[in-house]
Amino acid sequence: MQSILAIALISIRNAIRSKLVIVLLFFLLITLAGLPLTLRGDGTAAGHVRLMLRYTLGLSTLILSIATVWTSCAAISTEIRDRQIQMLMSKPVHAAQLWLGKWLGLTAMNAVLLFLCASVTYGALLWTTRPGQLTEEERTELTEEILLAQRPLTPISVPMQNEIRQAYLDSRQRGEWPEEVTTSQIMPIIERRVRARIHSVAPGSFNRWTFRTPRLTAPDRPLLLRYRIGASTLDLEPIQGQWQIGPPGSGTRESYPVSATPRTWQSLLIPADLINSDNQLTIEFANTHARPVTLIFEPEDDLRLLVYQGSFLPNYARAILLILLHLGFLAAIGITAGAWFSIPVAAMFSFYMLLLLQAGRFIGQIATREVHVAQSPDVSWFAETIATGTYWIYALVNLVIQPVYAINPLEPVSAGEWISWAEVGTMLVIRIFVYSGLLMLIGVWHLRRKEVALPL
Amino acid sequence: MVSAVDTESSSSSSDVVVSAQHLVKVFRDFWRRPKVRAVNDVSFDIRRGEVFGLLGPNGSGKSTTIKMMLGLLHATKGQLRIMGRSPHDVHTKARVGYLPEESYLYPYLTSAETLHFFGRLFDLGKAERERRIDQLLEMIGMQHARHRVVGEFSKGMARRIGLAQALINDPDLIVLDEPTSGLDPLGCRQVKNLIQTLARRGKTILLSSHLLADVEDVCDRIAILYNGRIRAMGPIHELLEQRNRFRVTLPEELPAEQLQSILADLRARLADEPEVDHPRVDLEQFFLRIIEQARSESQAPSGTTPARDIAAYLSQDAGTPPSVLEQLAANQPQEESSRPPAPPEPEPATPDPAVPQPRDVNERLKHLTSPPPEE
Numbered sequence: 001m002q003s004i005l006a007i008a009l010i011s012i013r014n015a016i017r018s019k020l021v022i023v024l025l026f027f028l029l030i031t032l033a034g035l036p037l038t039l040r041g042d043g044t045a046a047g048h049v050r051l052m053l054r055y056t057l058g059l060s061t062l063i064l065s066i067a068t069v070w071t072s073c074a075a076i077s078t079e080i081r082d083r084q085i086q087m088l089m090s091k092p093v094h095a096a097q098l099w100l101g102k103w104l105g106l107t108a109m110n111a112v113l114l115f116l117c118a119s120v121t122y123g124a125l126l127w128t129t130r131p132g133q134l135t136e137e138e139r140t141e142l143t144e145e146i147l148l149a150q151r152p153l154t155p156i157s158v159p160m161q162n163e164i165r166q167a168y169l170d171s172r173q174r175g176e177w178p179e180e181v182t183t184s185q186i187m188p189i190i191e192r193r194v195r196a197r198i199h200s201v202a203p204g205s206f207n208r209w210t211f212r213t214p215r216l217t218a219p220d221r222p223l224l225l226r227y228r229i230g231a232s233t234l235d236l237e238p239i240q241g242q243w244q245i246g247p248p249g250s251g252t253r254e255s256y257p258v259s260a261t262p263r264t265w266q267s268l269l270i271p272a273d274l275i276n277s278d279n280q281l282t283i284e285f286a287n288t289h290a291r292p293v294t295l296i297f298e299p300e301d302d303l304r305l306l307v308y309q310g311s312f313l314p315n316y317a318r319a320i321l322l323i324l325l326h327l328g329f330l331a332a333i334g335i336t337a338g339a340w341f342s343i344p345v346a347a348m349f350s351f352y353m354l355l356l357l358q359a360g361r362f363i364g365q366i367a368t369r370e371v372h373v374a375q376s377p378d379v380s381w382f383a384e385t386i387a388t389g390t391y392w393i394y395a396l397v398n399l400v401i402q403p404v405y406a407i408n409p410l411e412p413v414s415a416g417e418w419i420s421w422a423e424v425g426t427m428l429v430i431r432i433f434v435y436s437g438l439l440m441l442i443g444v445w446h447l448r449r450k451e452v453a454l455p456l
Numbered sequence: 457m458v459s460a461v462d463t464e465s466s467s468s469s470s471d472v473v474v475s476a477q478h479l480v481k482v483f484r485d486f487w488r489r490p491k492v493r494a495v496n497d498v499s500f501d502i503r504r505g506e507v508f509g510l511l512g513p514n515g516s517g518k519s520t521t522i523k524m525m526l527g528l529l530h531a532t533k534g535q536l537r538i539m540g541r542s543p544h545d546v547h548t549k550a551r552v553g554y555l556p557e558e559s560y561l562y563p564y565l566t567s568a569e570t571l572h573f574f575g576r577l578f579d580l581g582k583a584e585r586e587r588r589i590d591q592l593l594e595m596i597g598m599q600h601a602r603h604r605v606v607g608e609f610s611k612g613m614a615r616r617i618g619l620a621q622a623l624i625n626d627p628d629l630i631v632l633d634e635p636t637s638g639l640d641p642l643g644c645r646q647v648k649n650l651i652q653t654l655a656r657r658g659k660t661i662l663l664s665s666h667l668l669a670d671v672e673d674v675c676d677r678i679a680i681l682y683n684g685r686i687r688a689m690g691p692i693h694e695l696l697e698q699r700n701r702f703r704v705t706l707p708e709e710l711p712a713e714q715l716q717s718i719l720a721d722l723r724a725r726l727a728d729e730p731e732v733d734h735p736r737v738d739l740e741q742f743f744l745r746i747i748e749q750a751r752s753e754s755q756a757p758s759g760t761t762p763a764r765d766i767a768a769y770l771s772q773d774a775g776t777p778p779s780v781l782e783q784l785a786a787n788q789p790q791e792e793s794s795r796p797p798a799p800p801e802p803e804p805a806t807p808d809p810a811v812p813q814p815r816d817v818n819e820r821l822k823h824l825t826s827p828p829p830e831e
Binding site: 002003005006007010013014017082083084086087088089090091092093094448451452453454455 | 483523526527528529530544546547549550552554556558560561562564565573574576577578579580621
């Protein structure tokens with residue numbers, strides 16, 4: 001253990017002597033000092049807080065990510081280049097101890113820097129939202145919508161199989177598709193249509209969604225409905241409508257008139273006592289817009305019921321922990337890459353990995369869609385092979401990166417959405433124990449085989 | 457080739473600390489094609505307590521052999537055992553001290569931090585590290601530079617710290633690659649004395665050098681490498697001794713007529729004319745005497761301070777007193793008696809009669825490296 005700690009300390013001292021890291025830390029300082037003072041959001045207090053969390057901490061995370069990739073790539077490769085590794089490896093130091101020492105040192109350094117960034121950002125947040133700086137109304141809005149942790153719920157999904165099947169048969173009957181187009185090619189399109197129809201609100205009609213709520217930790221606190229209205233018009237004039245919330249047919253329902261610009265996020269506070277005895281909350285939206293416009297709610301994206309789960313600070317701390325796990329994973333990639341390659345190659349490889357991780361959602365979308373190559377004499381076998389091969393490459397990359405892909409934790413935390421300990425634990429297991437562990441095994445295996453004293 | 461490859465058949469295998477059998481090392485290029493055969497069928501054993509020298513010109517395979525012994529390179533063929541284990545075994549490495557050809561130290565660490573770092577790699581406790589570091593810095597004459605960063609050091613000073621880190625774990629096998637490189641003659645002498653002292657304490661030492669005088673002074677056995685192959689190996693005195701020739705040393709102040717008479721007698725008995733010349737003093741001895749004289753007249757040079765006794769923690773045989781220079785002085789007559797008698801020294805450097813002159817090299821060195829008298 002002593003040798004691991006000794007190597008960890010030396011890796012920190014090595015890292016802070018890197019000129020690139022010094023430059024990045026200087027940028028970090030500027031970010032922390034300058035951004036909170038210069039950010040001007042959408043003019044609302046909530047917008048300002050969201051921006052401060054996303055941009056100040058987001059930029060700090062980006063800078064720390066770059067610094068981590070560089071220092072981790074340099075951790076072993078510079079020791080090989082400068083031959084100090086000969087002194088280390090001639091001592092009773094196992095390759096695993098060397099790898100772990102480097103990783104621990106860099107992760108400890110990241111933990112300290114991240115803690116500083118998070119503290120400064122939180123301090124700036126408290127300072128800019130202090131009493132006297134904001135109106136009472138703005139402060140209430142912040143404490144009820146942003147500066148807390150709420151669990152996001154999506155509506156209970158409605159079974160659509162019968163409707164999809166019927167819509168498919170109807171479209172075939174109408175001769176909408178050429179004969180050679182297969183069922184598997186048509187079905188996703190039909191599904192999207194049916195989904196849109198089910199969750200749309202025609203002019204003068206209404207639609208209903210039901211949420212299943214968990215046991216409330218604070219029954220006296222209101223729930224928050226966050227929604228976004230899509231409209232079959234490009235006009236930006238506010239949409240008129242009305243929410244009816246509460247058990248249908250009961251006398252306890254509440255009505256809330258709506259006037260909202262299309263595709264903008266809106267919030268509505270709902271009393272918790274509108275939840276029925278089965279822990280379900282029913283909401284209806286009536287389209288009362290003066291002009292005939294169909295309104296669309298994508299239930300997984302545009303409708304969210306937020307239930308109070310805890311205070312802001314622990315949630316913020318969990319978000320920071322998730323960022324630290326991300327940096328730890330990057331350090332693992334860099335150290336292993338640095339054990340294999342020289343710094344430039346290792347850094348290029350690691351930055352490419354970072355890019356793939358950032359593009360996880362996009363790759364996931366490509367890889368989970370079926371690829372169809374038209375059966376046409378115009379398409380050569382070569383093009384077909386390339387298309388299929390590319391798809392399988394995406395599928396393989398997706399298979400590897402999807403478990404470690406996670407959305408930026410600053411997004412939920414800046415929207416007042418809850419990050420559970422289960423999420424943190426899952427990421428700890430996947431990113432650190434499984435993936436970083438695997439990277440360590442690869443790095444150690446290579447270091448044990450590597451001849452560290454080869455003539456350069 | 458000199459066929460002095462001894463097999464040490466009489467020594468038990470437990471006495472063999474390093475065993476290399478038919479060692480081959482081929483360096484390959486990017487495409488894994490053989491590029492250079494740096495070591496070619498090298499076999500040797502090194503026994504406990506022995507000072508073994510690897511001698512050869514640059515590129516002869518000395519450092520490659522050493523790096524294979526330390527697990528830093530993998531042998532292409534052959535077998536290599538260090539204390540009966542693989543050179544890659546961490547338990548083996550715990551008993552080995554290594555001074556590489558260049559001191560690859562962290563330039564931003566101070567002397568003490570450097571030694572603490574390497575001490576921690578051997579899992580030494582803080583108190584033990586402190587004790588050893590104090591003794592080592594004292595031993596190498598670097599106590600005054602304890603808190604100076606290594607990056608500021610001259611090559612010689614960095615070399616001393618490199619030597620200290622090689623001894624921090626009280627190793628059984630000490631591998632020294634060009635240990636005197638970058639050192640001044642005083643430092644060289646100190647290192648050579650240290651090697652001899654460590655050998656007396658039961659340490660096994662492998663010394664690689666292309667400085668012939670270093671090897672001759674301290675090694676019990678040597679192997680001469682050239683182009684990756686051992687060209688000669690054996691005890692140094694056996695390799696160097698010309699058994700069919702003789703040198704006669706006549707007493708000092710021999711009257712000229714008596715010398716003429718002896719020479720005439722020799723001429724009458726021998727077919728050839730005998731060679732007669734004046735013996736020369738060893739340059740190192742001459743240099744030490746000049747410095748000794750200068751020291752008695754001035755202050756000590758900057759950089760390193762005089763080296764002191766060997767670090768007491770470096771394990772010793774039972775009954776050996778801790779102060780090694782004292783022990784050295786006491787042992788010196790027996791040591792000296794096994795070597796050819798030193799030739800009489802010529803005139804040029806006359807020591808100051810006011811300064812008492814020590815009797816042998818080690819005593820003189822101790823005297824030399826002691827602080828100069830107050831003005």
